[in-house]
Amino acid sequence: MMNSLLSWLQHVGQRTMKSAVRMGRGHIFLWHTLMAMGALKKEFSSLIKQLYEVGVLSSQLIVVSGLTVGMVLGLQGYNTLVDFGAEDALGQMVALSLVREMGPVITALLFAGRAGSALTAEIGLMKVTEQIPAMEMMAVDPYKKVIAPRFVAGIISMPFLAAMFSAVGVFGGYLVGVGMLGVDDGAFWSQMSSKVDLYADILNGVIKSVIFGIVAVWIAVYEGFNAVPTTAGVSRATTRTVVHTAFAVLGLDFILTALMFGGA
Amino acid sequence: MPELQQQNTTDLIVSMKDVSLSFGGRPILDGININIPRGKVTTIMGPSGTGKTTALRLISGQLMANSGEVVVDGKNIADLKRRDLYSLRKRMGMMFQSGALFTDLTVFENVAFPLREHTDLPEAMIRDIVVMKLQAVGLRGARELMPAELSGGMARRVALARAVALDPMMILYDEPFTGQDPITVGVIMQLIRKLNDSLGLTSVIVSHDVAEVSAISDCAYIISNGKVVESGSPQSLNHSESEWVQQFLNGRPDGPAKFHYPADDYAEDLLSQDVGL
Numbered sequence: 001m002m003n004s005l006l007s008w009l010q011h012v013g014q015r016t017m018k019s020a021v022r023m024g025r026g027h028i029f030l031w032h033t034l035m036a037m038g039a040l041k042k043e044f045s046s047l048i049k050q051l052y053e054v055g056v057l058s059s060q061l062i063v064v065s066g067l068t069v070g071m072v073l074g075l076q077g078y079n080t081l082v083d084f085g086a087e088d089a090l091g092q093m094v095a096l097s098l099v100r101e102m103g104p105v106i107t108a109l110l111f112a113g114r115a116g117s118a119l120t121a122e123i124g125l126m127k128v129t130e131q132i133p134a135m136e137m138m139a140v141d142p143y144k145k146v147i148a149p150r151f152v153a154g155i156i157s158m159p160f161l162a163a164m165f166s167a168v169g170v171f172g173g174y175l176v177g178v179g180m181l182g183v184d185d186g187a188f189w190s191q192m193s194s195k196v197d198l199y200a201d202i203l204n205g206v207i208k209s210v211i212f213g214i215v216a217v218w219i220a221v222y223e224g225f226n227a228v229p230t231t232a233g234v235s236r237a238t239t240r241t242v243v244h245t246a247f248a249v250l251g252l253d254f255i256l257t258a259l260m261f262g263g264a
Numbered sequence: 265m266p267e268l269q270q271q272n273t274t275d276l277i278v279s280m281k282d283v284s285l286s287f288g289g290r291p292i293l294d295g296i297n298i299n300i301p302r303g304k305v306t307t308i309m310g311p312s313g314t315g316k317t318t319a320l321r322l323i324s325g326q327l328m329a330n331s332g333e334v335v336v337d338g339k340n341i342a343d344l345k346r347r348d349l350y351s352l353r354k355r356m357g358m359m360f361q362s363g364a365l366f367t368d369l370t371v372f373e374n375v376a377f378p379l380r381e382h383t384d385l386p387e388a389m390i391r392d393i394v395v396m397k398l399q400a401v402g403l404r405g406a407r408e409l410m411p412a413e414l415s416g417g418m419a420r421r422v423a424l425a426r427a428v429a430l431d432p433m434m435i436l437y438d439e440p441f442t443g444q445d446p447i448t449v450g451v452i453m454q455l456i457r458k459l460n461d462s463l464g465l466t467s468v469i470v471s472h473d474v475a476e477v478s479a480i481s482d483c484a485y486i487i488s489n490g491k492v493v494e495s496g497s498p499q500s501l502n503h504s505e506s507e508w509v510q511q512f513l514n515g516r517p518d519g520p521a522k523f524h525y526p527a528d529d530y531a532e533d534l535l536s537q538d539v540g541l
Contacts, residue, residue, distance in 0.1 A: 134364035137324055137357075138378045138426075139350035 029222050032143045033151050039144035046149040054115045054150065054217075055157030059164060061114050062107060066098075066165035069106060070172025073097055077173070078181045090183050091192035094173030095166075099196060099205040100261065103166035105253050108212035111158060112245035116220035119150055120241040123224025124234035132225075147221050154220070158213025159206050166205070204260045211252060216245045276335075277302040277434055277466045278323055283332035284490075285318060292318050294490035295332065300434075305460050305467040307477040307498075310487035311512065311521070316470040317361075319487070320436050323468065324358060325349045337433065354382055357427030357435040361442060363419035365411040371398070371422050372407040378429045397425040401455060417448030424455060434466040435459070441473045449473075453480050474513050486512060488521075 040047060077093045123146060126132050132142050170192070177183040196202065220241045227237035278300035285293045292315045300306045300323075308316050321327040322334050325341045334341040339352060365374050375394045379385060385393070398404040401421040411419060420440060427435050437456065441449045457480045460467045471477045477484065478498035486494040486501065486509055494501055494509045501513060511519035527533065 129367065130360045130362050130364035131366055133326060134358070134360055134366075136326065137353055138381065139353040140378075140381050141350075 025226070026218070026222050029225065030218060033147050033218075033221070036141065036143035036148040037152070039141075040148055040152060043144065043149045046145070047153055050149045050153035051156060054119070054153045055160060058111060058114045058157065058161055061110055062161045062165050063168050065106065065110055066103075066168035067172040069102060069165075070094060070098065070169030070174075071176045072172075073102075073169065074173035074176030074181070078177055078183065087177075087181075087183050088187035089191050089195075090173065090177040091170075091188035091190075092195040094177070095170050095192045095196045096201060098166040098169040098173075099201050101253070101257070103162045103169065104205055104208035104212055105249060107158065107162040107165045107209060108216050108249040109246055111154075111161060111213070112216050112220070112242050112249070115154065115157070116216050116241045116245055117238045119154070119217070119220040120224040120227065120238045121234055123147075123150075123221060124227035124229070124237050127225075127227060127229040128231070128234060142225075147225060150221055151217055154217025155210065155213045158216065159209040162205070162209035162212075200261075204256075207260075208253065208256050211256065212249050215248050215252060219245050219248065275301050277337055278468070279333075279335045280319070280322065281333045281335075283319075283322060283329045283334060285315075285322065285327065285329050291490050293322075293329075293487075296487065296490065296492050298485055298492060298495075300466065300468055301483065302466050303460075303464065304482035305457065305469065305480055307469045307471060307481040307484040308487060309472060309474065309477060309484055309512075311472060314487050315490045316472075316487055317438055320358075320438055320468065320470050324353065324356060324436060354378075354430060355433045357430070357432040359420060359423045359427050359435065359437045359440060361439040363411070363416070363423040365414075365419055365422055365426075367411050369411075370407065371403065371409050371411070371414070374411070374422055375407075375426045375429055378426065382430060393429065394425075397429055398422075400428070400459065401425045402451070415448075417444050417451065420444070420448075420452060421455065424452075424459070428459060428463065428465075431463065432465065434468065437467065437469040437471070439471055440469060441471060441476050449476055456480055474515070488512070 073094045074090060077090050077097075078087055081087045081089055081093065123132075126146065132146065135142050135145060174188060178185050178188050223237040223241045223244075227233045276299050278298070280296060280298040282295045282297060283293055284291065284295050296315075296319070298308070298319065308319055310316050318327065322329055322341070323336060325334075325336075325344065328342055336352060337355070339348070341349070344352065365371075366377065369377065372394055375397055376390050379390050379393060383390075394407070395404055398407055401424050403418060403421055403425065406414070406418065406422075411422070414422065424435075440452050440456065444452065453476055456467055456469065459465060469477055469481065478501075481498050483496065484498050484501055485492050488508060494504050494506055501509065504510060504513075508520040510516075511521055517523050
């Protein structure tokens, strides 16, 4: 009994130590990345390329997902609101759900799956093919050349992608609510514009998407840079990127929601 | 004791003194002493997994020794700050086993990469330098190709052109001949020797291709189990009294380095009732 308790404690201790070491490494990595930002002027063309890779190439997935989610919200929202004779509030419900929660959260999860995993795999494969050691041997800092442009591109892209998701989602809700289910066109838009606040709702949504963007791209580039340089190592790092980002985004979303809307 | 150890220290570009390194408690290098003379082609030989590439990484400062001292061009690697280490690396080139070319850049851009990063040369001059370096390795006509379009041997030649782009004082070669056909091996051998002599470089080759490196090296070290077991000119190594060195140089399948991985008695193993597969 005593032995199994001790072994359990030892196991918990080891896991805690490992997590602490990982967190420490992650923060040192972030520090190096932030210190490398000064070189972005020189790496401007690389930043533009990464904005295209990370942002523009993710937009198709974001648009299709946003439209689908908005349509489903319109359908489900109508079925609930109509019981209370409040179907005119559909626009408000769809917009608030998207702007406050679903836009930033689902975009971050999709971003991790599409762009985050690609960043991890790309950087991990650069390690496997010895491109990063070669860069270091040529006295070129990989934090400046590889990490910083990708990190900044991810942070810039996320709020735009989240805004795109929410805007297309509202349009999806409109198509279903007004186009299919007969909700009044004017009521849909007027309820939305009167109840959605620029600062309390939209700005908080943007803040969330920026924070999720930082976390998602931080995890992605960290995992790629620290991947074991083998095919299995890169595969595991890519999986960790998606899983850790999902946990981090969902956990942070609760904290941010409590801080932003907790008392409202 | 190996004769290369007594060399005049002013002629040495690299000096490793009592260097030890272990990973996770497993010793990789165990108190090795290696001296690399300036202007020569020096080879570090030994079986796979014996610490040759680790020695190369210690010289380039990619790894730090647990104990001992690695001095390159008069500077102790362990004492260098990141900026100083990078400044030293600008005067070193390295050819990786895989070539390590940037896969999203053309051959031309790969060779131009260190020039663009470390110089403010005008584009016309960069072009001329790249063309000259590619001409030296025989790939001037391949400058518009992507790395995926190159054979393994061509990729290594491009890597060599990139390694000499900044006219370094020393080039480190990590297994330059592994997996190459005889013609490519011949081409790379000739290039290493020719570039070393014509550009006044120092070359350090890590390899287990005995015949090839013996033909182009001025001096050689043989490492086994993290220790230097023999050193001298390639010709003198052939007269080594060490049975292990003779086994390695002549590629004998059995000898001091056993063919069989350590195991229990064979007969006992066969007769054992244990079927825990």
